[in-house]
Amino acid sequence: xxxxxxxxxxxxxxxxxxxxxxxxxxxxxxxxxxxxxxxxxxxxxxxxxxxxxxxxxxxxxxxxxxxxxxxxxxxxxxxxxxxxxxxxxxxxxxxxxxxxxxxxxxxxxxxxxxxxxxxxxxxxxxxxxxxxxxxxxxxxxxxxxxxxxxxxxxxxxxxxxxxxxxx
Numbered sequence: 001x002x003x004x005x006x007x008x009x010x011x012x013x014x015x016x017x018x019x020x021x022x023x024x025x026x027x028x029x030x031x032x033x034x035x036x037x038x039x040x041x042x043x044x045x046x047x048x049x050x051x052x053x054x055x056x057x058x059x060x061x062x063x064x065x066x067x068x069x070x071x072x073x074x075x076x077x078x079x080x081x082x083x084x085x086x087x088x089x090x091x092x093x094x095x096x097x098x099x100x101x102x103x104x105x106x107x108x109x110x111x112x113x114x115x116x117x118x119x120x121x122x123x124x125x126x127x128x129x130x131x132x133x134x135x136x137x138x139x140x141x142x143x144x145x146x147x148x149x150x151x152x153x154x155x156x157x158x159x160x161x162x163x164x165x166x167x
Contacts, residue, residue: 052090052119053081054149054158063165066135072166073132080127080149082119091116091152092127096145097164098137104129116152131164138166 059075067073082088091114094102106127107115119125131145143166148159 049083050158051083051154051156052088052149052151052158053083054092054147054160055079056147056160056162058162058165064167066167067132070135071132072135072138072164073130074164076129076131076147076162078127078129078147078149079124080117080119081124082121085121087118087120088151088153089116089118090149092129092147092149094129094131094145094147097133097143099134100131100145100164101133102129102131133164133166135166138164141166 055078057077057079059077063074065073065075078092080090080092082090091110092102092107093114094100102115104115104117104127106125107117107129110116115129117125117127133143143164145162145164146159147162148157150157
């Protein structure tokens with residue numbers, strides 16, 4: 001039959017010496033230390049991860065829409081990921097251009113004027129928003145804006161940079 005052994009182990013039965021077996025060798029200690037290090041890094045990353053995340057995807061077609069009152073409107077899809085073990089409310093806002101306003105059928109407006117959305121535990125929710133700005137506040141064809149989401153329960157904030165396009 002086939003046996004997997006090294007040269008020294010193959011010669012030992014011939015020399016009628018008992019096979020040497022060491023449980024603790026330098027390689028075993030090295031592997032155990034590396035596994036403990038990697039496990040510690042993974043545990044630290046899990047313990048310090050953000051409790052929610054935000055991604056912003058701008059609709060490409062059309063680049064922008066001119067509304068009847070002369071304002072310019074862009075459409076975006078916001079994805080809010082709730083990594084808490086409970087349902088959380090998140091408020092989102094957009095800044096960067098004078099006179100920006102935000103509208104969404106998926107979010108409710110709070111008395112303070114912020115847009116608020118609830119996200120189930122360990123889930124991601126996509127929210128379609130329309131952002132409009134007065135034409136006179138746009139300086140060029142593309143202006144940087146910042147989309148921010150806030151967890152009102154603990155004040156944690158995530159900000160994402162995006163662009164607002166106009167004529």
